[in-house]
Amino acid sequence: MIVFLSMVLGCTPGDYWYFRTDGVDLPVRVEGNLDSGVVLLMLHGGPGGSSVDYNLGLDTELIEAEYAVAYYDQRGQGGTHGSYEISRYSVQQVADDNANLVQALRARYGEDTSVWLYGHSWGGMLGTATLLDTDADVDGWIESAGSHDYPLNDTYTAEMLAAVAAEELDAGGNGYKPEWSDIQRRVERILEDGEISNNESMSLNGMAFDAESYVDLAEGAYGDESVIGYLLRNPTARATAWWSGLNGGYYLNEDAQTISYTDRLDEIEVPSLFLYGDRDFVCPAPLGQDAYDRVSTDETAYIVYEDAGHSLMVNRPREYANDLIEFVATYR
Amino acid sequence: MSALLMAASLALAAPKKNAEPLVWNTSYVAQGLRPGFKIGLDYPLAESRKVRDSRRPGKKTVRRALVVEPSVMAWHHWGNHTPITAGAQLIYRKGFGNGRHRELFVGQGATYAINAGRTYSFDDSGELQGSALAGNLMSATSVGFGLGRDLSRRKKGGPDLTWYVRPTATIWAPYNSGVAPVLTIELGVRRAWSQR
Numbered sequence: 312m313i314v315f316l317s318m319v320l321g322c323t324p325g326d327y328w329y330f331r332t333d334g335v336d337l338p339v340r341v342e343g344n345l346d347s348g349v350v351l352l353m354l355h356g357g358p359g360g361s362s363v364d365y366n367l368g369l370d371t372e373l374i375e376a377e378y379a380v381a382y383y384d385q386r387g388q389g390g391t392h393g394s395y396e397i398s399r400y401s402v403q404q405v406a407d408d409n410a411n412l413v414q415a416l417r418a419r420y421g422e423d424t425s426v427w428l429y430g431h432s433w434g435g436m437l438g439t440a441t442l443l444d445t446d447a448d449v450d451g452w453i454e455s456a457g458s459h460d461y462p463l464n465d466t467y468t469a470e471m472l473a474a475v476a477a478e479e480l481d482a483g484g485n486g487y488k489p490e491w492s493d494i495q496r497r498v499e500r501i502l503e504d505g506e507i508s509n510n511e512s513m514s515l516n517g518m519a520f521d522a523e524s525y526v527d528l529a530e531g532a533y534g535d536e537s538v539i540g541y542l543l544r545n546p547t548a549r550a551t552a553w554w555s556g557l558n559g560g561y562y563l564n565e566d567a568q569t570i571s572y573t574d575r576l577d578e579i580e581v582p583s584l585f586l587y588g589d590r591d592f593v594c595p596a597p598l599g600q601d602a603y604d605r606v607s608t609d610e611t612a613y614i615v616y617e618d619a620g621h622s623l624m625v626n627r628p629r630e631y632a633n634d635l636i637e638f639v640a641t642y643r
Numbered sequence: 644m645s646a647l648l649m650a651a652s653l654a655l656a657a658p659k660k661n662a663e664p665l666v667w668n669t670s671y672v673a674q675g676l677r678p679g680f681k682i683g684l685d686y687p688l689a690e691s692r693k694v695r696d697s698r699r700p701g702k703k704t705v706r707r708a709l710v711v712e713p714s715v716m717a718w719h720h721w722g723n724h725t726p727i728t729a730g731a732q733l734i735y736r737k738g739f740g741n742g743r744h745r746e747l748f749v750g751q752g753a754t755y756a757i758n759a760g761r762t763y764s765f766d767d768s769g770e771l772q773g774s775a776l777a778g779n780l781m782s783a784t785s786v787g788f789g790l791g792r793d794l795s796r797r798k799k800g801g802p803d804l805t806w807y808v809r810p811t812a813t814i815w816a817p818y819n820s821g822v823a824p825v826l827t828i829e830l831g832v833r834r835a836w837s838q839r
Contacts, residue, residue, distance in 0.1 A: 327722060331764035331777065335819070338723070338759075387819045390723050392756060392779045394817040415763060418771035546722025546759065548675075551823050558821045 332411045334395035339383040343375030349425045349643055350379045350416050354434030358563035359556030361389030367541045369534040370624040373632035378639060381416060387559030390547045401566045406440035410447035425643045427451040432594060435459050439572045442579050451582040451642055453635060456594045456621050459602060460571040465507045467595040468515045472498045472522055487525040494518050509568050519592035526590050529618040529626040576605035582642035583611045588619030588626060610642045670831025672718050679718020685833050686711050706738040726756040728783050742796030750785040754815060781818060787811035795835045805835045
């Protein structure tokens with residue numbers, strides 16, 4: 312009983328709290344330099360992921376030394392609790408949560424806090440949705456290997472897989488000849504009929520992750536925290552999060568499958584930074600170029616990291632963190 | 644399930660001849676590595692004993708019982724939540740002459756899971772308000788099995804206790820847009836069955 316009570320009353324690192332909105336309790340952990348007056352609201356990947364997976368690594372340590380980062384789990388994913396109707400579960404609902412959370416961050420840390428959306432992968436879709444379809448008052452936008460247009464993303468992924476498979480096979484396959492041949496055959500079949508179905512989209516996503524493991528990526532560097540230390544302070548119930556994410560991820564993916572924000576990117580007027588990896592098959596770099604060309608602000612940058620994949624912050628942590636820190640410092 | 648538990652509750656309320664003293668059990672509960680406890684009341688509804696021929700020389704006694712166990716359980720998931728469950732389990736228990744027992748059970752209860760840290764929300768006037776006890780109420784439906792042994796039968800002068808272990812699968816509902824499966828293991832002691 313004593314052990315139990317001591318653990319209940321124990322502290323968690325950072326400023327840890329829940330935000331209740333529209334039937335859900337979202338866990339929020341704010342770590343880093345709150346004195347900077349800047350909070351980056353991390354929108355994790357997925358759907359079905361968790362923000363704690365981003366609260367690790369050298370890039371995180373460098374960014375948190377300069378700014379505060381608010382790690383939160385999106386509705387139905389990670390460590391969220393609550394009860395809400397599946398029929399309302401959508402990209403729009405999660406974007407509304409983001410907008411409310413931006414407001415909560417300012418209410419908690421000061422109305423003059425500079426709040427930026429910082430989305431990776433699936434978080435790129437949500438950040439764009441938040442900017443375009445809610446009244447969120449944010450100071451800037453960082454899209455890291457993000458997907459703001461699923462159909463276009465599928466096309467770029469298929470094109471990149473086909474091109475790299477051909478290159479690799481011409482060069483002998485680099486030890487993965489059967490794998491590249493299989494990818495080439497499957498992509499050709501998907502591209503044959505011109506239209507990419509939901510199942511084909513999922514298949515391309517799987518091939519994209521596989522392909523990334525067949526190419527050479529920059530080794531990167533790790534932070535001071537050990538993986539064991541990270542796991543011990545990680546409050547997410549992995550099995551429950553997996554189950555919840557599987558369920559929720561299905562519905563969100565279904566909803567996102569036809570969402571294309573490309574034609575509306577010119578409505579974005581806040582400072583916008585686009586960070587991509589040149590070896591990212593999952594969300595290929597041309598997505599970032601597209602966004603960079605279309606946003607209606609001169610306060611923008613598009614950076615592609617060499618030999619970096621979908622987890623570009625792991626492959627190029629120092630360059631990644633420095634570019635992000637510098638951009639925010641310039642336009643905060 | 645509800646009907647079964649209602650029947651059990653009625654039986655519990657009915658006057659019994661030769662009523663046995665109430666037997667409390669206490670257990671350590673773990674959900675993964677997360678610690679907790681459970682306190683319950685072991686109340687037999689019906690019981691039978693049969694003496695059979697054993698494969699070994701002599702006879703063996705098999706004891707069967709239907710038991711209801713109202714209980715309160717809590718465990719703490721650091722940085723996530725503290726679920727507190729009040730409910731009852733209906734247990735079918737079979738005991739053997741060597742002091743071992745096996746059991747199967749189903750349970751129904753209500754869980755209130757208190758969020759870790761404070762929970763903030765905007766009130767009607769647009770102010771951000773925090774609460775330390777905010778959480779979520781869910782139904783908790785469980786199923787599991789148990790194994791244990793009467794320590795007083797192991798050697799003469801052994802403690803008048805039975806230890807038991809119960810792996811349990813629980814479904815919380817509603818949880819987010821669906822349900823959540825939760826696995827726990829219970830390591831507990833109660834007054835030895837042979838002494839009752």
